[in-house]
Amino acid sequence: MNKKYIDKNVIKGEIILLLASILWGSCFLFQKKGMDYIGPFTLGAFRFMIGGSLLIPIIYIFSFNKRAEGLRVQYGKKDLIKSGVLCGIVMFFAATFQQIGLIYTTSGKAGFITAMEIIVVAIAAIFITKKIFLNIVLGIVIALSGMYLLCITNGISVQMGDCIVFLGSIFFGFQIMLIDKYSKIYDVIKLSFVQFITSGVMSAICMFAFESIDIGSIIMAVGPIIYTSVIEVAVCYTLQVVGQKYVPPVIAAITLTLESVFAVIFGAVFLGESMSLKEIYGCMFMLIAVIIVQIPSKKSYIIHNKSQNKEHTI
Numbered sequence: 001m002n003k004k005y006i007d008k009n010v011i012k013g014e015i016i017l018l019l020a021s022i023l024w025g026s027c028f029l030f031q032k033k034g035m036d037y038i039g040p041f042t043l044g045a046f047r048f049m050i051g052g053s054l055l056i057p058i059i060y061i062f063s064f065n066k067r068a069e070g071l072r073v074q075y076g077k078k079d080l081i082k083s084g085v086l087c088g089i090v091m092f093f094a095a096t097f098q099q100i101g102l103i104y105t106t107s108g109k110a111g112f113i114t115a116m117e118i119i120v121v122a123i124a125a126i127f128i129t130k131k132i133f134l135n136i137v138l139g140i141v142i143a144l145s146g147m148y149l150l151c152i153t154n155g156i157s158v159q160m161g162d163c164i165v166f167l168g169s170i171f172f173g174f175q176i177m178l179i180d181k182y183s184k185i186y187d188v189i190k191l192s193f194v195q196f197i198t199s200g201v202m203s204a205i206c207m208f209a210f211e212s213i214d215i216g217s218i219i220m221a222v223g224p225i226i227y228t229s230v231i232e233v234a235v236c237y238t239l240q241v242v243g244q245k246y247v248p249p250v251i252a253a254i255t256l257t258l259e260s261v262f263a264v265i266f267g268a269v270f271l272g273e274s275m276s277l278k279e280i281y282g283c284m285f286m287l288i289a290v291i292i293v294q295i296p297s298k299k300s301y302i303i304h305n306k307s308q309n310k311e312h313t314i
Contacts, residue, residue: 013246017255020239025262027232028107029270031099034224039211040099042218044092044203046225051233052196058238059189083182084191088198090175095199096206097168104161106273111263112146112283113165118257118290119143120173139292146285149278189237196233257290 034043102110122136147166182191207213218225240256247255264283267273275283 009246013243014255016239016243017247018258020236020243021256021258022262023231023239024236024256024259025111025264026266027228027236028102028111028263029266030224030227030231032102032107032110032267032271034221034228035099035103037217037221037224038214039207040096040103041203041207041211042213043221043225043228044095044099045200045207046218047228047233048095048196048200048203050225050229052193052200054230054234055189055193055196055237058234059187059193080186080190081194083178083186084194085198087175087178087182087191087195089202090171090178091195092199092202094168094171094175096203097164097171099168101161101163101165101168105159105165106275107263107267107271109162109275109279110165111260111267112286113162114169114172115257115260115286115290116143116147116166116169117172117176120170121176124173124177135292139289142285142292143289146282146287146289149282149285192237257287260290261287 031043098110098114101113105113119140122139126136179188179191243255260283264275268275
């Protein structure tokens with residue numbers, strides 16, 4: 001195969017993923033604007049239900065994929081639904097904590113703290129693979145330093161919104177691990193459809209239980225609802241799937257974490273949010289950490305299950 005052709009495809013994939021990152025970064029802006037009119041559960045119910053429904057035509061198109069056909073023969077619909085529901089439950093808590101946290105913090109800070117999900121995934125990978133990579137240890141240290149600079153303002157106090165968003169990033173980390181597991185078994189778009197609908201149903205239940213439904217307020221929030229439903233759930237997910245067809249997973253993951261950078265940019269440009277020099281350094285530290293943990297390391301420490309001995313490999 002022609003090397004020049006491969007390079008063109010990689011560039012095309014990077015552009016697609018970069019576009020997804022830009023759009024995802026802008027979603028923090030619309031999530032925060034939507035909260036001016038409706039509660040977090042109401043916004044979540046609408047964006048997940050509408051966004052999930054928009055995946056239906058994509059499911060129909062991708063149903064002709066031969067690989068997906070083979071997977072449907074091996075695994076039944078009940079298994080796919082169970083897995084999708086589990087992912088949806090975790091995503092509900094992730095999105096809810098993020099949405100509530102946005103009430104008390106800026107969209108820029110929320111974007112960077114949410115990017116900590118990659119650190120959560122890295123830590124989980126340590127326990128699953130029983131390997132401690134040196135770059136992961138370095139990334140965690142830098143990330144914790146960044147969290148301190150970004151979130152701790154007066155003395156050792158932490159803003160409530162930062163803590164709530166961080167809880168959301170933990171759940172997002174678990175959700176990524178579940179998707180990593182189930183995406184190797186099921187059709188990923190169908191899995192996401194079940195996931196989004198599950199999150200939407202749970203959000204709707206909480207909406208009726210804890211929030212007052214005001215049609216006028218919902219109409220006022222129709223812009224953020226439509227934007228997050230179409231862009232955040234339907235379009236960005238499709239762009240990610242298409243882009244990763246051409247780009248290696250490590251490069252793709254690094255590109256997608258740039259959403260946090262664009263979240264800060266959009267927050268500053270459209271919401272007038274400002275960040276101190278200390279907070280900017282914190283963002284830089286966190287971004288560096290997110291990138292470092294995704295760079296393959298040649299050196300690692302392997303922890304054996306049945307022995308306390310440690311073997312250093314190169």
